[in-house]
Amino acid sequence: MRAPFRICLIGLGEVGEVLADDLGLRGAALSAWDLKFDDPSSQPSAAAAARALRVGRDAAAAVAGSELVISAVTAAETVAAAREAARALPPGAYYLDLNSASPAAKIEAAALVDGHGGRYVEAAVMSPISPRRLAAPILLGGPTARAFLPIAHGLGFTGATLFAEEYGQAAAAKLCRSVVVKGLEALLMESLTAARHHGVEQAVLDSLQGLTGQAGWPELASYMLSRAIRHGARRAEEMKEAVAMIAEAGLLPLMSTACAETQERAARFSALPHEGDLRSLLDAILDGRKGAREKEPSTP
Numbered sequence: 001m002r003a004p005f006r007i008c009l010i011g012l013g014e015v016g017e018v019l020a021d022d023l024g025l026r027g028a029a030l031s032a033w034d035l036k037f038d039d040p041s042s043q044p045s046a047a048a049a050a051r052a053l054r055v056g057r058d059a060a061a062a063v064a065g066s067e068l069v070i071s072a073v074t075a076a077e078t079v080a081a082a083r084e085a086a087r088a089l090p091p092g093a094y095y096l097d098l099n100s101a102s103p104a105a106k107i108e109a110a111a112l113v114d115g116h117g118g119r120y121v122e123a124a125v126m127s128p129i130s131p132r133r134l135a136a137p138i139l140l141g142g143p144t145a146r147a148f149l150p151i152a153h154g155l156g157f158t159g160a161t162l163f164a165e166e167y168g169q170a171a172a173a174k175l176c177r178s179v180v181v182k183g184l185e186a187l188l189m190e191s192l193t194a195a196r197h198h199g200v201e202q203a204v205l206d207s208l209q210g211l212t213g214q215a216g217w218p219e220l221a222s223y224m225l226s227r228a229i230r231h232g233a234r235r236a237e238e239m240k241e242a243v244a245m246i247a248e249a250g251l252l253p254l255m256s257t258a259c260a261e262t263q264e265r266a267a268r269f270s271a272l273p274h275e276g277d278l279r280s281l282l283d284a285i286l287d288g289r290k291g292a293r294e295k296e297p298s299t300p
Contacts, residue, residue, distance in 0.1 A: 004029040005155065008066040010059065010081050011073035012036075012044035014231075015098065015129050019070060020051050022134045026156055030054065033062035035077075060088035068151070069118075070096045075105075075237040082109035082120075089118035094148055098123045098138075100238040102175065102245040103168030110142060110167045119144040122167055123160075124174035128227075132159060139163035141170035175242040179256050182235050182242075185224045186262035189285075192221055196282035205278075222278040225266075225285070232267030236260050 005028045009016050012034040024030055031054040034044035048055050056062030063069055063085045073081045078101035085095065095113045097106060097120065106122050113120035122141035129136050134156040140149060141164040152160040163170050195201040208217045228235060239260035246253035269288045 006031075006065055006067045007155075008032065008063045008069045008085075009053075010034075010062075010069060010071045010085055011077075012047050012053075013072065013074075013234075015072040015125075016044070017047050018129050018133050019072065020047070020053060022156055024051065028155070031056060031062045031066065033059045059084040063088040065090060066093055068094045068096060068155075070098060071109075072098045074234055075099055075101045075241045078105045079108050079112070082112045086112045086116040086118060089113065089116055091117040092119060094119045094121055094144070094151070096121045096123050096148070096152075098125055100124075100174060100178065100241060101171060102241040102248070103171045104244065104248060105241065106171045107167045119148070120167075121145050121148045122170045124163070124170040126174060126177060135159045137161070139170040139173060141165070142167050172245060175238070175245050178238055179242050179246075179259070182228075182239055182263060183255055183259045185228045185235070185266075186259040188221045188224055189228055189262060189266060192225070192278070193282055193285050196279070197286060201279070201282065218278045222281055225278070225281055228263060228266040229269050229281075229285070232263045232265070232269075236264040236267060239263055 007023055007028045007030055009019055009030060009032040012020065012032050016032070016034070020030060020032065032048050033056055034048075036042035036044040037048065037055060039045060054062070056064070066089070069085050069089065071078070071081050071085065078097065078099040082095070082097065089095065095118045097109055101109070110120040110122065120142055121144055124139040124141075126137040126139060135158045137159040138157060138161070140152070140160055140162055143165055145165070146162055149160060149162055163173070191204065192201055195204045205217045205221070239256055242256045243253040243260060246256055269285055
């Protein structure tokens with residue numbers, strides 16, 4: 001009988017917790033590392049303790065002996081995480097990079113991992129991790145993605161598909177999708193908070209019903225705005241990666257730049273309630289913005 005598959009999770013945020021729970025249920029031997037482990041009161045520290053994960057004193061200690069390392073950090077930390085993990089990767093170990101980083105960042109991370117004898121697999125998660133969890137659609141890319149695919153399926157990543165042999169392609173597909181999805185969040189944030197201020201939000205929502213045939217615009221808007229508030233900081237980082245990707249193509253990332261700024265502003269309201277009906281959510285955003293303006297020093 002084969003010993004449990006040894007997996008190290010780099011990053012224990014929302015995605016990392018899902019991975020820890022589902023891979024643990026499948027009998028994997030898990031270790032973890034997160035920069036916030038230095039703070040015993042942090043959410044990642046609490047998550048590791050609740051799941052009795054093996055926590056290394058540093059990233060290298062957590063990675064040592066792993067057959068697979070899964071990186072689920074913020075987009076800005078993609079290359080740094082790969083650099084730290086690559087130094088301790090056993091020869092031939094796989095490194096699955098789930099981060100929403102630009103093609104250039106993925107290519108740089110791949111060079112670090114492959115240069116230390118690991119096998120880098122680019123991955124792009126093409127939907128929220130919930131509700132499908134491990135079965136969420138994931139595009140795999142890179143020269144070793146084909147060999148890794150049956151391992152991924154065996155671990156429960158049943159939504160994983162082979163996308164490209166070349167690094168950077170999966171990242172480009174993910175971020176081009178994000179321009180639309182995160183951009184729609186930003187547009188709804190700007191449109192509906194202004195509409196609520198003027199008391200015309202229902203007329204705007206009613207008019208949207210006939211725009212695409214999409215039913216349930218109030219529910220969709222509430223979902224998207226709550227996601228922006230809850231995950232704005234992470235989404236802003238992702239959109240900054242989209243800005244870099246678009247600029248690399250020689251295009252002007254006007255919409256993505258504005259979207260990144262809007263998502264960054266949304267993160268300032270993360271302490272507000274993100275649940276409930278759309279009207280209450282819009283009121284909370286407007287009140288939060290009013291409070292933020294009152295705290296700002298007046299211009300002499």
